[in-house]
Amino acid sequence: MKNKRKIGFLFIILVILIIFFLVIGLNSKNFEYALSRRIPEIIGIILTGTSIAFSSVIFQTITNNHILTPSVLGLDSLYLFIQTCIVFIFGSNSLISANPIWNFFMAVGSMILFSMILFRFLFSKESHNVFFIVIVGMVLGTFFQSISSFMQFIIDPNEFLSIQSSMFASFNNMNSKILWIAFLVELLVLIYVYKLLPNLDVISLGRENAINLGVNYKKVVKKMLVVTAILVSISTALVGPIIFLGLLVVNLTRVYLKTYKHYYLILGSMLIGSITLVGGQLIVSRVMNFATPISVIINFIGGIYFIHTLLREGKM
């Protein structure tokens, strides 16, 4: 009951922030134009916040570690690599790089494929553990980054410009053409995961306990890895990589809700993720007049929190 009230409280804060975001600075002359810009923007922000939070909760559960986020798998570097490859091979005017929906599905498809290969790797031997995932992910992430920057060096500078926008997280040049597709995909993923929620609760007890209690561990983890890949593609395709947001949001949720139940954890972190981004964007755009990009602020706060978490875990 207590958790329901806390979730309700978060929901109210989010609604208030959204109203502020939409309404501030409106007058009778500009409201039509301003709303036509702001409504897609807020939808994109919320989609990004929720998909980052959602994927981080799931990833932390399947790796049984509270300081990891999906970016250790190199998933966002992979996204950039795919974008660079598309422009490199097909050119920036080709159907696949110019049509955002084609491009989105291409990216999602290859990221799912990648996560399946990674899964093969990780579970080929029982002795492979979380640290193995982290190391493989970091190596591959660096590999993708280097290859992409190599390709970016040798392509036409005009072509490079078309990739550049996807390299940095920004809500101001959001990829708004894929909003509806992204919304639909995320909704489907949510419905799909909803059925598996009790399994996730058990998996957070660790692999051996989960198997003992009759969870088909390998199958569920595989499904969740694919889900993570889809969600990361959504957030990266919409705005670009935001490294520390997931870590920040999920840990805040754990502190705030004090529960192990994924129903509350996922709902709570999706709300906190949206609040952080909407609130952050509100401050950046209306208070600081775009002086600093929001991703810088989030990575700054998230980075500090990460170091704090590391120090605290080290003491235990």
Place this chain on the structure above:
Amino acid sequence: MIEAKKLVKKYGDNKVVNDVSFKLKKGKITSFIGPNGAGKSTILSIISRIIGKDEGEVFIDGKEISSWDTKELAKKVAILKQSNHINIRLTVRDLISFGRFPYSGGKLTSKDWELVDEAIRYMKLEDIQDRYLDQLSGGQRQRAYIAMVIAQDTEYILLDEPLNNLDMKHSVDIMKTLRRLVDELGKTVAIVIHDINFASCYSDYIVILKNGKIAKEGEVKEIIKREILEDIYDIGFDIYDIKNNKICVYY
């Protein structure tokens, strides 16, 4: 009955379990003893499907382990491993309620909660049922884990070094509980244990492993013998009959 046939488990070229066959008798406590690295824990993990086997077969009530539905098997066999670090904050009651997962799929009915309460009473955890696991002593925590296994209500209970890091009082408590589970509730228990006197006093049947093979198996009085144990452990043994128990002195 659980029956293992010609189990082999390799790590690289090293066969940690090499051609092991045995049967776990129903309604008995079977202890697996032997030096470190003999493959005791590995065998327990294989027959509870925590890890896979490279060769051989495991039959649980006549059906090969890989053809069991994993949820159905969780109602039949429960295992408790020695290193049980849980990364999330749980109360004792939460933990024990997880034992009902194979039956309820996460949505516990009132009957499930009754069985949870029963397991709490059985392990005398009423006073600490709302405490968090990380606030408990080692002995209390071990009792909580065993209560989870009891709530799981399986015919077979496998425990990997349940007495690890416990003092004498808690060790005796736990062994007595296991005895009660077998004698009163008709469960079948298999444990990996290092303290040979606990194995001798509380089990019905002993399997000795060495270098991945079964060196000897049999009833307690056939196994707790000077020449057998000296051969296995490479140290001197004296064995005394005290109050109908065979007690080894090897210090």
